[in-house]
Amino acid sequence: MPPKRTPTASRAAGGSKRNANANSKANPPPAAAAAAAAPVSRKPAAVKRSREDDRDAPAHSTEENLLAGKINGGGGKGKGKASARVAEEDEEEDQDDAEEFEIDTGSSNGDLDDFLDREALESPADDEDEEDDDDDDEEGYNTSDIEAMENASGDDEQDDDDVDDTSSIASSSIAPSTVPDSNLTLDQLIAKHTYKPDENMDIYVSQATGGRPLVGDATTGKFSNSKEGTGRLVPSKFVKGALMREYDEIEAGYGSESSTEENTNTIGNVPIEWYDDLPHIGYDVSGRKIMRPAKGDELDKFLATVEDPDSWQVSLPPGVCSPDIAYKLLQKQVQLSDKELDIIRRLQNAENPDADFDPYQETIEWFTGKGNEMTMPLSAAPEPKRRFVPSKWEHKKVMKIVKAIREGRIVPNKPVVEKPRVYGIWSNDDMENPPHAMYMPAPQIPPPRTVESYNPPEEYLYDEGEKREWEQQEKEDRKLDFMPQKHDALRHVPGYENFVQERFERCLDLYLAPRTRKVKLNIDPESLVPKLPSPKELRPFPTACAVQYRHPANSRVRCVSVDARGEWVASGSEDGIVRVWDLGNGREVWRWNLKGGPVQAVEWSPNKEECILSAAVAGRIYLLAPLALISPHVAQTTLTHLNTAFSSSSASTTNIASGKPVVPDAKWVRPSEDERDRGMMIIIEVQGTPKQVTWHRKGDYFATVAVDATNKSVLIHQLSKHQTQSPFKRTKGAVQRVAFHPHKPHFFVATQRYVRIYDLVGQQLLKTLMTGLKWISSMDIHPLGDNLIVGSYDKKLCWFDLDLSTKPYKTLR
């Protein structure tokens, strides 16, 4: 090896190193180097030589300087087909070529192969395979391949190196021993397809070339491996001294897709960069690593481009995919020959890739033409008469037309009578179409106003602010589609530039704008406002304060009630004191300190014969009677009414009289005698805080509402029996207010949004009034019982006419 480190040499060295790694035992790098060192002649024209021949006469090879050194060491040999590829360069000539040549020394089958291989390698010109050019494995086409193809036209193309190898081995064993050089390819073909490799023999077989007899062991080799295992026996990698079977690769038939594939890298469509850090670039069909081919550095590339006149060919033309992929996958440079380029060009031009194909060749007339006439007709029937007699029906038709022309019914080129272009279409007794809801004539453009004048009064002109506003507004938002202008003479008026645009928009409006009917009310807005009597007409009504009921400064009044006869006023305040005032002069005449927190409600009984005041504090309802103030007769009735139940039943008044649900928690308590003397007649202990007390008109029943007492929020108390009922097992919503119907046994319950009317006798729901309010605050019934007013916290008032509907008759804000 010369000391000079040329690019190719370095490449070769790198490659050899890598290959040495991959190479198992078969090819020690020195051997490879030795093999590479010797110039190996090669015939690019796929001249097949036997190994012996090569060994014998390296010097005889005519093109030594070409150094097509490629020693392909036997095909389907075991694992590592590990070809030690060492590119050796011929110092003198091959630098010019910059062509990379490979010496492939693959391991042969088994030990013997290896041995032989080594032998072969030792002999420098050992070219064991005959098809050195055809199949530079894992590479795509190269020039020599194509040439080989050309030359050996009859030769079956062998793409797959491994397959070739096996078959060549096989073929060598069966091919005729003496084959003339010229028939070599044919021989190969035959051999390949007729001979099977013999795995047992492990004899290195080579093919005879150049008229030498084939050294095969046709006599001992087994032609079929179907009988005794199909694999070759090779020393096992895993167990020392054992043999393992290794199988041939399957040769894909011509029809198979893989037969045409020259790319044996099977990594698929993954980025090749993933293999950048690895010594190999992928795997072949049988899963063996494909080592990275030798590759020069940038300097090499540059030199190659400089020195090689063919370097432009390396880059593939755009649009050619498959060679490109092969190039990438195998990390090799591809050289395209003129022929290949021609094929690519033809494919690009959508022509037939075969240059010899003639698309316009002469047609061969098989059935017609001269000399192909049938001697016998198909039918012997004579020509029918209708073929040569004029049609009767056509004649009839024609005669019809002729007759019509004669009679003047058909006048050729008769002048068309033109309808007059204009004529009267309206008469005086035209009627308009009857009016229809879907008839919507387009509105007319309103007449122009003074502001549109060429010389308007000055006040119509825009000042600066208005001008700016007009300019800034969107076109659609402008009140006027033009800026008012004033010209001092008619001759100064310019053309209006939006004229066409406006006409066009009008036309668009006429046929594109959706129309709808809008009723335009031409009424005085004041006619919408209802007439109300003025407050003056509603006199007399109190206009000044007459009486003041002065409470102590720190007490806030929560509730007030006037008694049925109009003598007293009762008020309950937050300090828990119920006061009774003389209505006329505002003097405080009585007071009870209930000591139960703020008084929530006070209410006089509506019965005029009695004088009972109910007051509610948290958890208790008091029935009070200012006995000292009232007339004895009234006091007597009051007392009787209040005390009847005490006398009839025992003091504990939670009796169960009827089937009605009686509330055990409501307890009618008789206060102490002192308190009774002060007028506190009965205490009813209930759950929760009653917020409202409302009396039945007759004064025997009264109802209380305590919102926080859940299902016992509404209680109805009967005074004469000291009995309390909870009419509802379960209330729908939080009850706000309750009320008794003035004369019917009906009971009104107002929850937050609805008012429900229950029949107390029938014990059923009669009606639900939809108030439409958010939160009901108060409710009252007209004394006649057919009108109901409901107030709410959202400042609304609903007026129901109970005879009419469940919806409010009127809602006032």
Added chain:
Amino acid sequence: MAKIKKRGESGAAKNYITRTQALKKLQISLSDFRRLCILKGIYPREPTNKKKANKGSSAPASFYYSKDILYLLHEPLLAKFREHKTFAKKLARALGRGEWALAKGLEERKPLARLDHLVKERYPTFKQALADLNDPLSLLSLFERLPRDPVPGKTQVPTEVTAECGKLLAEWKIWAIRTHALRKVFLSIKGVYYECEVPAGRSGETVNVRWLEPWEFKQTVPADVDFRILLTFLDLYRTLTSFVLFKLYTDENLVYPPQLDVKLDAEGEGIGRFKLAERAPDALAATTVEGEKKITKKDVKKSIRSVAHSSAAAGGMQVDEEEDVLIKDEPAAEEEFTYHPSKHDAEASDPSNAPLPTYTSLLATAPSDGPATAEKGYNIFAPYTFYLSRETSSRTWEFVIRAFGGKIITTPSLNALSTVPEVASQITHILLDRPMDAATMRTLQGTNKWTWVQPQWVADCVNKRTVLPAGEGSGYEPGGTLPPHVSPWDEEGRDDRPWLGTEASAAAAAIEAAASEDEDEEMDTAEAGEELTPALRAAAENPQDSTLVHQAELEAEAAGVDHAAFKKQLAGAAKKGAAASGSKPAAAAGGEEDLRKIMMTGKKQRLYEKMQYSNNERRQESDKLASKRQAIEKRKKKGGK
């Protein structure tokens, strides 16, 4: 059980059809559909509930009334469109193959769509046709002056179309001149608005037709204006206008179309190139409406009567016709037949002093209803002859002046007028639109009595229906400051400008005076208000209460105020109190109104608020105008001082 209603089978879902569905149903292209819609007057509708109309989808779509589309299905135009499509195919094929004879034959038998039936269908009565004549006339007057390719490289406007537009407009104008139908003229920045009063039938109904004619400049045409749409509209409008004109001419007993004088047309004459001709009497019966098929006894009688009538009036009419033609064609030549207007300017400008019309002049100017026209002021220019200076638009002013009975002279240039004394002596008014100093005017005028006016004078006279004074100081003289030109349609609408009339200015003055007085008084009361005692204030609040007044007097005496001063103080305080109480009732009324509004339903309340809003807008607008006007007048006054 009642029949179950299915969704999408009644109501809006059935009433409306989207455009895409319509196209599918009619099996035509969008452009054909557009043409059909324009010609047939079919327009999209806005359904009250779009979702219901669109079968539950809220995607934007344009909806058509489905019966409209159903009617389109058997529209003869649709068949014509299809025929034309096949014709175009055949013609293209023939031309492509070079079969010229076939192509020629095809071209001869080209299917032509006529729009007659559409006119009658869209406008069942003549009145309706007239009511919809505004847009057609405006579009015709636009196309009259358009170049052949308004948008270069796009749809072209054939010259025949442009010519026909001009012809129709001229015919319309001749008719208006003859019948004195022109009522209003308005010179706006967009162009000239005209309004004609057109008789709509036998019952004496009239329809006002208003159209806009652009100024005679080259139109700026935006590139996005689609002339295919405009031309489709124009097709319809041309047909409609020609039928309307036919009816109008026939009602006037004129031949339609009028004859075109080729020579005058070549000379560039505008309206005058058409010659009106009476129809032959025997044509009368024939030109009754085509619809009348049966000839009843009545018809026969009528025709006999009409024939007799026309023959009786034949002599007069003949004269009239000749006169009319003469007037129209050579206004200068017929001067000897017209009455010479008074030599005095004042007399000339005053219509009451205008000469009584002679028989011939009446016939010439008002062929149909002369006296009535004169009464209403529709021939205010009858005694006058106008000379139109070169820079005035003869298209506008010839039409306006002649429609109001005036005569026009345009031929020799202003400087050359003195060379033709017999023409110059005829002229009463010179319409001039350029500044000219008095000396030049005098030299040009020579011995003739000419009134020099700017064109606006004519328009203002027409709108006022009187001959306005046009001397020095009126502003109408050449170079003068013109009075504002006001729209004649302002009275019809909401625009009211009280300050423009004479009485209005008085009112304005009164307001101003009141304002100044108020200012003085305010100062007074401000002085007095400082020292108002409680008693005085009480007295001022109710001046009828004598005890309170007395109390105040006593206090004043104690304070040393003399009686006169006290009286003044009291009056001032009382006035102030009154003003305060005056505002108080208003406030009270406001409160009451609030109470009343509470009683309104929500719907009415919304409506009420809407009305109030729009009324306020309008009021604000007019207030703004008024205040601007006041500011301008104040400024002028100051400038004058």
